[in-house]
Amino acid sequence: MKAITINAFGPPSVLTFVDCPKPAISKGEVLIRASYTSVNFADIKNRTGNKAKANFPMILGLDVAGVIEEVFDDSSGFQKGDQVIAFPKNGAYAQYVVANEQLVFRIPNDVPLKKVAAIPTVLFLSYMLTHQITQLGTDDSILIHAASGGVGTMLIQMAKRRGVKKIIGTVSTKEKAAIAYELGAHHVLTYENFSAKVNDYTDGLGVDVVFDSIAGAITEESFRCLAPYGTLVQFGNSSGQVGQIKTADLHSSCRNVKGFSLGTTRALKPELLQQVAPEIFSLLQNESFQVPIAAEFALEDMEKAHTFMESRQHQGKILIKIV
Numbered sequence: 001m002k003a004i005t006i007n008a009f010g011p012p013s014v015l016t017f018v019d020c021p022k023p024a025i026s027k028g029e030v031l032i033r034a035s036y037t038s039v040n041f042a043d044i045k046n047r048t049g050n051k052a053k054a055n056f057p058m059i060l061g062l063d064v065a066g067v068i069e070e071v072f073d074d075s076s077g078f079q080k081g082d083q084v085i086a087f088p089k090n091g092a093y094a095q096y097v098v099a100n101e102q103l104v105f106r107i108p109n110d111v112p113l114k115k116v117a118a119i120p121t122v123l124f125l126s127y128m129l130t131h132q133i134t135q136l137g138t139d140d141s142i143l144i145h146a147a148s149g150g151v152g153t154m155l156i157q158m159a160k161r162r163g164v165k166k167i168i169g170t171v172s173t174k175e176k177a178a179i180a181y182e183l184g185a186h187h188v189l190t191y192e193n194f195s196a197k198v199n200d201y202t203d204g205l206g207v208d209v210v211f212d213s214i215a216g217a218i219t220e221e222s223f224r225c226l227a228p229y230g231t232l233v234q235f236g237n238s239s240g241q242v243g244q245i246k247t248a249d250l251h252s253s254c255r256n257v258k259g260f261s262l263g264t265t266r267a268l269k270p271e272l273l274q275q276v277a278p279e280i281f282s283l284l285q286n287e288s289f290q291v292p293i294a295a296e297f298a299l300e301d302m303e304k305a306h307t308f309m310e311s312r313q314h315q316g317k318i319l320i321k322i323v
Helices: 041-046 113-117 120-132 150-161 175-183 193-199 217-225 262-270 270-287 299-312
Strands: 002-005 016-019 031-037 066-069 083-086 096-100 102-108 141-145 166-171 187-190 207-210 224-232 256-261 292-298 317-321
Touching: 002 141, 002 299, 016 299, 031 083, 031 113, 031 299, 066 096, 066 113, 083 113, 102 187, 102 256, 102 270, 113 270, 120 150, 120 262, 120 270, 141 150, 150 166, 150 175, 166 175, 166 193, 175 187, 175 217, 207 217, 217 224, 262 270, 299 317
Parallel strands: 141 166, 141 207, 166 187, 207 224, 224 256, 292 317
Antiparallel strands: 002 016, 031 066, 031 096, 031 317, 066 083, 083 102
16 A cells, blocks of 8 residues: 655655555454545654654554445444544554544545545544533633634634634734634734733733643743633644743632643543544534635645645645545
């Protein structure tokens, strides 16, 4: 089969289009013939060595959409030909991938494969952030960092559907604001001095929830516009920086910090994803729910796809067509 592998950590040029053996499955697993995968920022961190352990050759990628090619035995909950999305166990940049059945989800017939292919990581994550890690309500004001990216565009729509009073987004350039407004943001800012702008927009009250996938200095500044009793949700580290939080910033103002990792949840509590899957597909069945696609690349052009993501010019998801 064709796949993209890396044999060393480094720039996009380490991504290599190769032939490799089709993987075998064990009990409780399925073999999926992949149609699409997507690029997530975790892939960049894994490729550069900021997240993954050195176990070369390595196939990157978190999620896949395709068709069940093989099940282990008759006890499987799937059958050959089922269209599914999944979180494979050993990467997704390949024509065939293996996944644990607990991390495989059958796609309803009325959901287009291309639409669902872009969302496994970002929509499961966004849904859990807005429905479980927080319980957003109509009286809330929220701040979404990286609002034009894959997760950000999903978070805006989640918040809009929950009737959030004020949805504020941050983006790296003014040009990226349009997509955030289109999806339902009420106010979109660039990062420069964003906390003061948020406080001004909220009449000095600040926001009730901050969704932060960036970390570092952005996390630190976010506390300057987080309201008393507010929550900062930290679910990523795209900046690669470490942010410092003082305990005095928490107890006296009754504010709190929550951390969440979809990767940890996949590994330790996959049943939580199964519980929310029906709601995820219900959203995708609604034609008004948008899945912005920034660009589509062929599998053999993965180097270009990673370069595009690292340019931080994309708005929405980067999709990879495999077959």
